[in-house]
Amino acid sequence: MSISPEPTHLARTFEDERYGWTRHPRVRRRAVVAEAALLTALIAATLAASVTETGWSTWFFATWTVGMLAFIPLHSLLNLGIRGVLDRDARSLDEHQRRLGERSHSAAGWPSVALTFAAFTGAVTVVALTGHVMLALCLGFLLWFTSGLLTYWHLAWTAPEEPADTDL
Numbered sequence: 001m002s003i004s005p006e007p008t009h010l011a012r013t014f015e016d017e018r019y020g021w022t023r024h025p026r027v028r029r030r031a032v033v034a035e036a037a038l039l040t041a042l043i044a045a046t047l048a049a050s051v052t053e054t055g056w057s058t059w060f061f062a063t064w065t066v067g068m069l070a071f072i073p074l075h076s077l078l079n080l081g082i083r084g085v086l087d088r089d090a091r092s093l094d095e096h097q098r099r100l101g102e103r104s105h106s107a108a109g110w111p112s113v114a115l116t117f118a119a120f121t122g123a124v125t126v127v128a129l130t131g132h133v134m135l136a137l138c139l140g141f142l143l144w145f146t147s148g149l150l151t152y153w154h155l156a157w158t159a160p161e162e163p164a165d166t167d168l
Helices: 009-015 017-023 025-051 058-081 095-130 133-158
Strands: none
Touching: 009 017, 009 058, 017 025, 017 058, 025 058, 025 095, 025 133, 058 133, 095 133
16 A cells, blocks of 8 residues: 555645635634534424424425535535544544544544434434324434534534744
8 A cells, every 4th residue: 555645635625725714713613603503403493393293394395405505515614624634534634633633533422422322212202202204314314413523513613723824
């Protein structure tokens, strides 16, 4: 196995200084809050739809579609802010970036397990109480999805501010 000295296109994108503004703690934290608010709204909409008589409806489908499409640029912004530390190959990360990623994985471990358990129990509860299988799957997916995002959110929230380039 050979390691190419040339960074991949993805690694070059995350290191590109055009996106330096996303690395400020204020921007990263706002992206975390926006993602958390979006997922909370989708979870609330799913629970609201599950208690109605019709269950799956046009308003819910529109809300779900818009919410999931809005998530894409939000997560891209967040990922640029953390330089893709959790998505890149370990060979393209320096030691500091590896430590930050490992610290976030450790910190989010138990909360992720708890949310994964909540995803399963929430979905089972929705089916048991309402009989809406599709909405139960949506709720389970959203909670499971959120459990996977906890590591990103922890890293974005706690990563130290990068020092300004002193060569300029």
